[in-house]
Amino acid sequence: MSSSRPVAFAGIAAFAAALGVLPIVAGPYPVSFAFILLITFVIAQSWDWVNGQMGYLNLGHYAFYGIGAYAFCLLLIRGVPLAPSFAAAIVVAALAAFILSFPLFRLKGDYFAFGTLTIVPLCELLASNLTEITKGSEGVTLPPNYVLIPAYYMAAVLVVLTLATTWWLMGSRFGYAIRAIRNDEQVAEVCGIRLFPVKVLTLGLSAMFAGLAGAIQAWQFSFIDPYTMFNLSVALVPIAAALLGGSGLLLGPLIGVILLSSLQQVLLVKLSMLQGAVYGLVIVVIGRFLPGGLLRWRVIANNKRLAWLARESHFEGAPAMAAGDHAALPLRAPDLDKSKVVLRCEAATMAFGGNVAVREVSIDVRQGEIVGLVGPNGSGKTTLFNLISGIYRPKGGRIIVDGQDISGLRADEIACLGIGRTYQIPRPFNELTVRECIAIGRSFGRGAVPLREAMQSAEAFARFVGLGAQIETRADKLSLQQKKALELARALAGEPKLLLVDEVASGLSINEIRTFVEHIREIRDRYGITVIWVEHIFSALARVVDRLVVLDSGSVIADAPLQEAVKDERVLATYLGHSNEKDARKEKRA
Ligand SMILES: Nc1ncnc2c1ncn2[C@@H]1O[C@H](COP(=O)(O)OP(=O)(O)OP(=O)(O)O)[C@@H](O)[C@H]1O
Numbered sequence: 001m002s003s004s005r006p007v008a009f010a011g012i013a014a015f016a017a018a019l020g021v022l023p024i025v026a027g028p029y030p031v032s033f034a035f036i037l038l039i040t041f042v043i044a045q046s047w048d049w050v051n052g053q054m055g056y057l058n059l060g061h062y063a064f065y066g067i068g069a070y071a072f073c074l075l076l077i078r079g080v081p082l083a084p085s086f087a088a089a090i091v092v093a094a095l096a097a098f099i100l101s102f103p104l105f106r107l108k109g110d111y112f113a114f115g116t117l118t119i120v121p122l123c124e125l126l127a128s129n130l131t132e133i134t135k136g137s138e139g140v141t142l143p144p145n146y147v148l149i150p151a152y153y154m155a156a157v158l159v160v161l162t163l164a165t166t167w168w169l170m171g172s173r174f175g176y177a178i179r180a181i182r183n184d185e186q187v188a189e190v191c192g193i194r195l196f197p198v199k200v201l202t203l204g205l206s207a208m209f210a211g212l213a214g215a216i217q218a219w220q221f222s223f224i225d226p227y228t229m230f231n232l233s234v235a236l237v238p239i240a241a242a243l244l245g246g247s248g249l250l251l252g253p254l255i256g257v258i259l260l261s262s263l264q265q266v267l268l269v270k271l272s273m274l275q276g277a278v279y280g281l282v283i284v285v286i287g288r289f290l291p292g293g294l295l296r297w298r299v300i301a302n303n304k305r306l307a308w309l310a311r312e313s314h315f316e317g318a319p320a321m322a323a324g325d326h327a328a329l330p331l332r333a334p335d336l337d338k339s340k341v342v343l344r345c346e347a348a349t350m351a352f353g354g355n356v357a358v359r360e361v362s363i364d365v366r367q368g369e370i371v372g373l374v375g376p377n378g379s380g381k382t383t384l385f386n387l388i389s390g391i392y393r394p395k396g397g398r399i400i401v402d403g404q405d406i407s408g409l410r411a412d413e414i415a416c417l418g419i420g421r422t423y424q425i426p427r428p429f430n431e432l433t434v435r436e437c438i439a440i441g442r443s444f445g446r447g448a449v450p451l452r453e454a455m456q457s458a459e460a461f462a463r464f465v466g467l468g469a470q471i472e473t474r475a476d477k478l479s480l481q482q483k484k485a486l487e488l489a490r491a492l493a494g495e496p497k498l499l500l501v502d503e504v505a506s507g508l509s510i511n512e513i514r515t516f517v518e519h520i521r522e523i524r525d526r527y528g529i530t531v532i533w534v535e536h537i538f539s540a541l542a543r544v545v546d547r548l549v550v551l552d553s554g555s556v557i558a559d560a561p562l563q564e565a566v567k568d569e570r571v572l573a574t575y576l577g578h579s580n581e582k583d584a585r586k587e588k589r590a
Contacts, residue, residue: 093211445494
C-alpha cells in the first residue's frame with residue numbers, strides 16, 4: 001500500500017492556508033463566491049458519506065441544510081445567542097435524520113431514493129404552513145449585520161473538518177463498516193456488522209454537517225424562506241457536483257464543486273437561462289464517458305503519482321508480515337469436547353408462501369465434527385444455512401447454539417456468537433481488496449480486533465487459503481476459485497466456532513478440490529472449528545466428513561456416519577442418483 005497520507009495532508013494544509021489568506025488579499029465578490037463554494041462543498045461531501053461510502057442515494061439531503069438554517073434563525077430572532085443557535089442547528093438536523101431513519105432505512109435501492117425525494121418538498125410544505133413557528137412564506141429576517149468574513153471563516157473551518165471526517169471515514173473501522181454495507185448489506189451483517197445503528201449514525205453525521213452549513217449560510221444571508229431553503233432544483237446541485245468529481249473518493253466532491261461552481265459563475269454571466277440544461281448535459285456526458293466521475297478517469301487511476309486520488313479507502317499502516325508467518329492463523333484453538341453439542345436444530349421449519357423449504361429439521365452437531373449436508377437441488381440446504389446464520393427467522397422450531405436459542409437473533413448477533421458462513425455463489429466485497437475483505441471479517445466477528453490488527457492479520461488468512469500474492473488485489477479481479485478461497489478466509493477471520501460452507505467444489509479443478517478438502521481438515525484439526533459442508537461433489541465430502549445429513553424436500557431422510565449413510569436406499573435414490581454428469585465424471589477422476 002503506497003502511502004497517500006503525506007500528499008493528502010500537504011494538499012489539505014495548502015488548501016486551508018489558501019482559504020485563510022483569501023479574504024485578506026481579495027475583495028467581497030471573490031470572498032462571497034468562495035463562501036458559496038465552501039457551503040456547497042460541505043453539503044456535497046456530507047451527502048457523499050451516505051451515497052458514495054454507504055451506497056444509499058439520499059435525494060433529500062438538502063433538507064438538513066434547510067432544517068439547520070431554520071433552527072438557527074428561529075432561535076436567533078428569539079434572542080438566543082449565536083453559539084447555542086449554531087449548536088441547535090446541528091442538533092435539530094441530527095434529530096431530523098434520526099427520526100427519518102426509521103421509515104427510510106426500511107427501504108432499499110430505488111425505493112430509498114424515491115422515499116428521500118419527498119423530504120425536501122415536505123419540509124417546504126411544513127415551513128410554509130407552520131406560520132406560527134416559521135413565519136410561513138413571508139420568511140425569517142435576521143437583524144441586519146455584515147458577517148461575510150466571520151461566516152466565511154466559519155465555513156472554511158467546517159470545510160477542513162469535513163475533509164478530515166472524510167479522511168477518517170476512509171481509513172477507520174466505522175468507514176469499513178459503511179463500505180461493507182455499500183458492497184453487500186447481507187454479507188456485512190453476516191460478518192457481524194450491526195446495520196441499523198451504523199446507517200443511522202452515518203445519516204446523522206451527514207445531517208449535522210449540512211445543518212451547520214445551512215445555519216452559517218442563513219447567518220450570512222440574514223434572510224431565509226421556505227422556497228430558497230427547500231428548493232428541489234438547487235438541492236440536486238451538490239449531488240451533481242459530487243458525481244462529477246467522483247462519488248466515494250476523498251477529493252471527488254471537492255473537485256466537482258470547484259468545477260461546477262466555476263461553470264455556474266460563467267453561466268450566470270453569459271447563459272443564465274440555459275444553466276439547468278448545461279448542468280444536466282455535464283452530468284450526462286460524465287455518466288456516458290467517465291462513469292464514476294473525473295477522478296476515476298483511467299489517466300488518473302493509472303498514473304503512479306495520482307492513483308491515490310482514485311482510491312476509495314485510505315487505511316494506512318498495515319505493516320507487512322514477516323515471511324514464514326503463514327503457518328499459523330491467529331485463532332484461539334479451544335479444548336475440544338467432542339460430546340458437546342455446538343448446534344441443535346429442533347424441528348426447524350421455514351416456508352416461502354406455500355413452499356415448505358425446510359420441514360421440521362432436527363439435527364445435533366457436536367464440537368469438532370465435520371458434517372456433510374447433502375440433498376438434491378431445492379432440498380433446502382441453503383435455506384437451512386440461512387436459518388442458522390440468521391438471514392431468515394424460522395417459522396417453527398428452534399435453533400440452539402451452545403445452549404442458547406438463537407432463533408430470534410439478528411445475523412450480526414449470531415456472527416458474534418461464532419457462526420461463520422460462505423456463500424454458494426461467492427459474495428466478496430467486490431470493491432475492496434482481499435486484505436480489506438478479510439479485515440472486515442476479523443474486526444467485526446466473534447474475535448473482533450482493532451482495524452489495524454485486523455489488516456495485519458488478514459495476511460495470515462490470505463496465505464492460508466493461497467491468496468498471499470493477491471492481498472492487495474480488488475476482490476472483483478479474482479478468479480472464481482480465488483473468490484471462493486476469499487470467502488473461506490473472511491469467514492475464518494471472524495473466528496467462528498461453527499463454519500457453514502456452502503458448495504465450494506463445483507467449478508473447481510480436481511487439484512483445487514483436494515486443496516480445499518485439506519483446508520477444511522486443517523480448520524477442524526488445528527483450530528477446533530466445527531464444520532457443516534453443503535456439497536454436491538460427493539467424493540470431496542467423502543474425504544473428510546464424519547457424518548452425512550441428507551435432506552430431501554426440506555426433510556432429513558438420513559443422519560448417519562458416512563459409511564452407513566451411503567448404503568441407505570433412500571439416500572442413494574435421492575442424492576446420489578441426482579448428481580449431474582459433470583460432477584459424476586469429476587468424482588470418478590477424484
Ligand atoms: N428467498 C426465497 N424465496 C422463495 N423461495 C425460496 C427462497 N429461497 C429458497 N426458496 C425455495 O426453497 C426451496 C429450497 O431451496 P434451497 O436453495 O434451500 O435449496 P438447496 O438445497 O440449497 O438447492 P441447491 O442445491 O440448488 O442450492 C426451493 O424450492 C427454493 O425454490
